[in-house]
Amino acid sequence: MASVAIDGVKKSYGAANILHGIDIDIADGEFVTLVGPSGCGKSTLLRMIAGLEGISGGAIRIGDRVVNDLAPKDRDVAMVFQSYALYPHMTVYENMAFSMKLRNASAAETKEAVDRAARILGLEPLLQRQPKQLSGGQRQRVAMGRALVRNPKVFLFDEPLSNLDAKLRVQMRAEIKALHLRLGTTIVYVTHDQVEAMTMADRIVVMQDGRIEQVGRPLDLYDNPANRFVASFIGSPSMNFIEGKAGADGFETPTGVRLPLPLAGDNSGRSITYGIRPEHLRLDNVGIPARVVLVEPMGSETQVIARIGEQDISCLFRERVAIAPGDTIQLGLALDQVRLFDPESGKAIKH
Amino acid sequence: MKSSLWTKAALTILTAVAGTLTVFPVLWMIMVSLKTQNTALRFPPDYLFIPVFDAYSAVLAKTGFITGLMNSLIISIITLVLCLGFGLLAAYSISRFKFRGAQAVLFGMLMTRIFPPVALITPYFLNVQWLGMQDTMPPLIVAYMALNLPLAVWMLKGYFDAIPEELEQCAMVDGATRWQAVTKVTLPLMGPGLAATSVFVFVGSWNEFLFALTLTSRQSRTLPTVVAEFVGDTGIEWPQIMAASTIALAPVLIATFILQRHIAGGMTAGAVKG
Secondary structure (H helix, E strand, O other): OOOEEEEEEEEEEOOEEEEEEEEEEEOOOOEEEEEOOOOOOHHHHHHHHHOOOOOOEEEEEEOOEEOOOOOHHHOOEEEEOOOOOOOOOOOHHHHHHHHHHHOOOOHHHHHHHHHHHHHHHOOHHHOOOOHHHOOHHHHHHHHHHHHHHHOOOEEEEEOOOOOOOHHHHHHHHHHHHHHHHHHOOEEEEEEOOHHHHHHHOOEEEEEEOOEEEEEEOHHHHHHOOOEHHHHHHOOOOOOEEEEEEEEOOEEEOOOOOEEOOOOOOOOOOOEEEEEEOHHHEEEEEEEEEEEEEEEEEOOOOEEEEEEEOOEEEEEEEOOOOOOOOOOEEEEEEOHHHOEEEOOOOOEEEOO | OHHHHHHHHHHHHHHHHHHHHHHHHHHHHHHHHOOOHHHHOOOOOOOOOOOOOHHHHHHHHOOOHHHHHHHHHHHHHHHHHHHHHHHHHHHHHHHHOOOOOHHHHHHHHHHHOOOOHHHHHHHHHHHHHHOOOOOOHHHHHHHHHHHHHHHHHHHHHHHHHHOOHHHHHHHHHOOOOHHHHHHHHHHHHOHHHHHHHHHHHHHHHHOOOHHHHHHOOOOOOOHHHHHHOOEEOOEEOHHHHHHHHHHHHHHHHHHHHHHHHHHOOOOOOOOOOO
């Protein structure tokens, strides 16, 4: 086990800069998720930690060793690939024993390590199978087992669940998290799925265009997003954003809708992006009038698309509601759950 | 469906025609090789006859035939080994390392195939003569390598491209050097590709006639030129020339049949994704 320190790391291909100086300190035993839209550089960063991509600037430390110029095999990390990358000409056992063999471990030692990993992941009945005989979920598990055999300093996961169906993904999510609690090994986990990031990680690194937008614990990111991008990326359905200006008595959109503004002092005339999460809107007797466009009942909750002024916003109600498209409803909101952003910079406005 | 039935019928007929056109000359060759000069020239030909092996014993007894067979084997195998060695290295680097000019190298190699070999034979002959290496094997091996290497690189590059790079990367994170990753993971998966490339390269030098005819006279004659010598001043011994051709064809045919199973492929199934 070891900490990972990423210190001003840059990556460029010729003139194209992919990463513009990334700083992350990952503590020993921590589960950190790199999350962001595709092309944000999260996978590149993970591959740089693994040693599969060169480092154009800065330093990566695993434990107290700078690994910039070390070959992947000398970094003592294990990686689970999105495609699983199982060796197709080897059985499950041989796949898992491969790394031990490369290190000239004895047959007994290899068998013990493979059996231990197989026991943890319930792979014992599959050891003599070929990868092509396995289902997607089983392949995923073998890929993890292969990493587990090594007992490495750091586990690297590159979108390991994105090829699984929704149900299996939820199950594997829980398994990986349980595995982390049990082994306590440092994990760096890349995903584009914010739900995976929220549910599994100790800390989340939100990235966009090769930069870090915010680093924090899942609920901190949810409660106090540093900017509009993080606010929209974390949480599902996404936060509603309404453009407008601060007026004499609250927030006002160009179409004349008025909303309460939790901002002290005189801000008259200031342009503001008003953010409110769908789950923080509620049906009220007196509130903002809105016309229902769409009702999506999901059993445990109801999602409603409603129009305020000229803008559609989504609302999420915990209860079942007897409303239909075309109805007019009154929406209430709690002031302390409103988030304000500067339209120019996208940064959060403190209040 | 009506149209698919027509398509099927048309395809079946075309396949039958193509198959007949390919197989008939080979069967004819074998048939004539088992006759005597008298029965071979009879018209209409006998399709049912008692085979005799006179032609084969005559061919094997002919001076230079066994030497030619051995020369062909030695030259083709050395060419094959060299082409696979250099071809694998070149194809791997073009496929995996995105270096500047990779496409140019690949295209340049294709360009060399544009020249008809006959245009190169005279200058090459003069060089070999200047080196005093006429009638030796190395000039032939060099020539065959030059002729076949571009093809080998192109084929092998395609097969490397088909093996996911992630498998090698995974092996390297697992503790392998790049060399180990390639030899333990990529090459075992390239079996079909290696087999196909080997057959092409081997056949390329095994069947080559022009360079062999020009560059050798006695010691280093290869089989195709020896077979051609059966066309003598006093006429053509048809059964003998056919027997010689059959013997020349045998190794290639056997190798192809053995490797056919591997060429069929399907080895990478289950490597990646669900």
